[in-house]
Amino acid sequence: MDQGKREGILASAAKLFANCGFRKASIDEIARGAGVAKGTVYLACESKEDLYYQTLLREARAWVADTLRIIDPREPADELLLRVSAYGFERIDNSPLWRDLLTGKVHELLPNWAERFGELRKLGCQPVMEILRIGISQGRFRADLDVEALAPVLQDMQLSGYLYLANKPNPDDVLRRQAAGLELVLRGILAGPVTRPLLKSL
Amino acid sequence: MDQGKREGILASAAKLFANCGFRKASIDEIARGAGVAKGTVYLACESKEDLYYQTLLREARAWVADTLRIIDPREPADELLLRVSAYGFERIDNSPLWRDLLTGKVHELLPNWAERFGELRKLGCQPVMEILRIGISQGRFRADLDVEALAPVLQDMQLSGYLYLANKPNPDDVLRRQAAGLELVLRGILAGPVTRPLLKSL
DNA sequence: TGTTGACTACTTTGGTTTTTTGGTCAGTAC
DNA sequence: GTACTGACCAAAAAACCAAAGTAGTCAACA
Secondary structure (H helix, E strand, O other): OOHHHHHHHHHHHHHHHHHHHHHHOOHHHHHHHHOOOHHHHHHHOOOHHHHHHHHHHHHHHHHHHHHHHOOOOOOOHHHHHHHHHHHHHHHHHOOHHHHHHHOOOOOOOOOOHHHHHHHHHHHHOHHHHHHHHHHHHHOOEOOOOOHHHHHHHHHHHHHOHHHHHOOOOOHHHHHHHHHHHHHHHHHHHEOOOOOOOHHHHO | OOHHHHHHHHHHHHHHHHHHHHHHOOHHHHHHHHOOOHHHHHHHOOOHHHHHHHHHHHHHHHHHHHHHHOOOOOOOHHHHHHHHHHHHHHHHHOOHHHHHHHOOOOOOOOOOHHHHHHHHHHHHOHHHHHHHHHHHHHOOEOOOOOHHHHHHHHHHHHHOHHHHHOOOOOHHHHHHHHHHHHHHHHHHHEOOOOOOOHHHHO
16 A cells, blocks of 8 residues: 555545545545545555544644644743643634544444544643643743643643533633633642733733 | 422423433423423423423532532532532433533534523532632632632533543543542642642542 | 455435424313 | 413424435456
8 A cells, every 4th residue: 555645545535524524425535536446445444434533643643743843842831831722722623523523423423432532632642741841841840740640631621622612612712711721720830930820921 | 380380390301301312302291290281381481492491400500509518618628629529520420411411412402502501500610619719718729719710610620521421431530530630720729738649539 | 466446235315204292372170 | 360271283303215325345457
């Protein structure tokens, strides 16, 4: 299986899954979009479900890479947290793929999704973990933080904005809330006192 | 409208909505369960949607009342937070009514649900607000906390367990995670240092 | 050896009929 | 007069089924 062809298939799949959702995106059309025959798609994946997962994985990796790229280790780590939080939200908000995933529309359709969902979630923690490490090495965060345990909690706090978003996506409200949560937590993880309220920097 | 009859109707509605969900629970059956005629149900509510909301409101009030009851102001407020968190989770986990609400299965069906959802959420913050006030008066929490702003953030942190729960409800994991989040936040809101890790008290 | 696309078993869709249900209100009981 | 009832209606949901579409396979092909 040629890597370029594989990438073409995943790209086409990403496009169609995002536009039509899991159900309505057909393998035929994905194959057509990638300029290959249907059989070839099945050289790149085991099933439609597997293809969907691979698509998400590809997307998640891209997101992690892009996010790590905007992290400047010279910036104060607390600023970084807020920035990455906002960036992540914006990106998720613009992607039907993630929205469907996070609002649970896919879970019902696909069996055995839990583990794979967990893997994606774990992947998504990487940027936050990186920032925590930066913060510690900057001396801004407590040195005794359990980075591995902390990252998913922070990540969840950010994702919890979707409890609202499922309803009425007013991005400003969600961001303000995220910032409030972050400020709350920061007071806990900062080695020194917070000098100014983060909310104002939005 | 007799209050006893009204209560009977709401109780019957709660039972059926919980067992069958909003759609499949029929007004006829609710009336039968309450031992009244269908017309009488419409003396207690304006529409099926309204009845559903009233049912949730009744349930929420009961939950708040029960939760406030287990709050002993002599206990350390940080313990109280953890206790109430676990209690709330357990109770929600056992109630299809709340599960449907929180996993967003109802939102799609009912228009204009956002505001009412917001009201319920606000109601649900009361116990946490109470604990924060207790903590402040105990001198365990910082005196400058913005209780009104903080409560919904904490509440959300707890609800975010449902992002997982929508999938695979392993209550222990969720509780451990909630405790980790709480411990994180507590280090921020405690006036003094945390003396022992909360996680161990689970 | 890597790719294809016709083929099959299965699922989804769309249109139609039948049944159920939310909501009303003239009428009953007290 | 008041509190409640339940037959009634329009509208929604379920049941049905034929037609169309789709996931996945594999013999043939380049």
